[in-house]
Structure formats: structure tokens, C-alpha cells
Amino acid sequence: MPHRILPVTPFQQNCTLLWCDATRETAIVDPGGDLERIHQAISDDRLIPTQILLTHGHIDHVGGAARLARELSVPIAGPHPDDAFLLESLPQQSQMFGLPKVDALTPDRWLTVDDEIRIGHRVLTIVHCPGHTPGHLVFVDLDDRLAQVGDVLFAGSIGRTDFPRGNHRDLLDSIRQRLFPLGDDIRFIPGHGPMSSFGEERRHNPFVGDRATY
Numbered sequence: 396m397p398h399r400i401l402p403v404t405p406f407q408q409n410c411t412l413l414w415c416d417a418t419r420e421t422a423i424v425d426p427g428g429d430l431e432r433i434h435q436a437i438s439d440d441r442l443i444p445t446q447i448l449l450t451h452g453h454i455d456h457v458g459g460a461a462r463l464a465r466e467l468s469v470p471i472a473g474p475h476p477d478d479a480f481l482l483e484s485l486p487q488q489s490q491m492f493g494l495p496k497v498d499a500l501t502p503d504r505w506l507t508v509d510d511e512i513r514i515g516h517r518v519l520t521i522v523h524c525p526g527h528t529p530g531h532l533v534f535v536d537l538d539d540r541l542a543q544v545g546d547v548l549f550a551g552s553i554g555r556t557d558f559p560r561g562n563h564r565d566l567l568d569s570i571r572q573r574l575f576p577l578g579d580d581i582r583f584i585p586g587h588g589p590m591s592s593f594g595e596e597r598r599h600n601p602f603v604g605d606r607a608t609y
Contacts, residue, residue: 396517396539399436400584403429406455411543411584413536414442415515422514424448424534424543425456425586426463428494433463448512448519449473449502450545451531452481453558454488456586458497470503472512475523478530479505480560506532522573526566527554535577542583542593548574550591553602570596570603 399412404427412433414421421442426433437444444467449457451474464471481488482500489497506512512519512534522533527546531554534543546554548570556563579594597604 396514396536396541398541398584399440400590401429401432401436402587403427403432404455404458407587408455409584409586409588412436412440412442413514413517413519413534413543414440415517418515419443420445420515422446422448422512422519423463423467423469425450425545426459427455427457428459430459430463430466433459434466444469445514446512447471448534448543450533450543450586451528452478452485453528453546454485454492454494454497456545457482457485457500458489458494461498461500464503471500472502472504473506474502474528474532475507475530476505477525478528481528481530522577524566524569524573526556526562526564526569528558529560529562529565531569533574535581537577540578540581542574542577542581544574544583544585546586548583548591548596548600548603549585549587550589550596551600553600554586567603575603 401410408427411424485497519534524547581593
């Protein structure tokens with residue numbers, strides 16, 4: 396699936412544009428901020444934004460979502476409803492991190508594993524991967540072997556679980572039991588840092604790789 400990764404905010408969070416090459420219809424995943432850059436990228440690539448997708452409810456991933464949805468007149472989908480408490484706490488999150496105030500957010504559509512996302516002729520499968528947050532979702536294009544994993548898995552690392560309602564065991568199980576079985580060849584875009592593949596992490600990741608014990 397064609398994509399463009401835009402690190403945004405002081406957290407250098409990977410906002411990603413995913414689009415259908417046939418229709419140019421585009422989903423914006425995790426627009427945490429720096430909306431001018433996102434608008435410019437949409438214009439540069441001549442894309443047609445149709446929706447915003449949220450992997451989870453932390454402010455570096457969702458801080459710009461409501462404003463961007465208004466500016467583009469598109470709906471917001473996700474995360475899983477188990478992250479509702481995080482979206483309700485966005486004013487407190489913005490204060491905690493010294494960021495401009497962000498209002499509480501309710502998406503137009505909560506997502507579960509029974510749903511799917513269509514971007515033009517492309518289809519994203521939804522995988523619920525609790526651990527970093529209880530309602531964290533991963534979006535997977537099974538045809539193009541590409542996943543958007545948010546803060547579940549990173550190149551050589553895994554997501555933090557010391558935030559409210561994080562769970563280390565759940566995170567490890569999500570990666571080992573829900574993501575790795577999808578195939579070593581799947582490349583993934585993490586919430587921060589460079590891309591990797593499930594196979595690379597299964598072989599070498601010190602936290603969840605084949606040699607890791609937990």
C-alpha cells in the first residue's frame with residue numbers, strides 16, 4: 396500500500412498517510428499534531444482524505460485528530476472502545492506534557508476486530524493488541540503485507556506499559572500471539588522510529604524474539 400510517514404510533534408510520532416493508488420483516497424493514521432505538515436503532504440501527493448484512523452488514545456497520536464477532522468470534513472475511526480478513558484482525559488494529558496490544551500474526543504466510529512477499514516480499493520484488517528493501552532489497535536493490509544502497529548512494537552523494542560491500564564503480559568501476548576502469526580514478511584510502521592518486519596523482530600527483538608524468555 397502506498398504510504399508516507401510524517402514524524403510529528405516533539406515526540407517525533409509517526410503520523411502516516413495510507414492511500415489507494417487507483418483512487419487516491421487516503422486515511423491519515425495518528426495525526427498527533429503539526430497539521431500544516433500533514434496538509435502539505437496531502438497536497439503534494441494529490442491525495443483525497445476520507446478518514447482519520449487512531450491506533451490508541453495517547454495524546455502524541457491523537458492530539459491533532461479533532462481539529463484535522465474538522466478542517467478536512469472527514470470522520471474519525473478508532474481506537475477500540477477500551478481506550479475511551481484516554482480520549483476523555485486528553486485535557487489532562489495535554490497539561491501533563493505541557494502541550495496546548497486538547498479537548499476530550501469521541502470518535503465517529505469505535506473499532507473492533509469485527510470491523511474492517513476500506514481505503515478506496517484497499518482493505519485493512521483490524522487486530523486488537525492490548526498492553527501499551529487496553530484498546531490499542533493495529534491496522535494490517537494483508538494483501539500488501541504492511542501493518543501500522545502504533546506503540547505496540549518497535550524496531551528492536553516494544554511499547555511501554557507503565558502508563559494507566561498498561562499491562563506488560565498483555566503486550567507480549569499481543570505481539571507473539573496476534574501479530575507474529577500473520578507472517579514474517581509483513582513490514583510494519585511503528586509509532587516512533589524506523590520500519591521493520593515481523594520476521595526481523597521475531598528473530599532479533601530482545602523482548603519478544605524467539606530467544607526471549609518471559
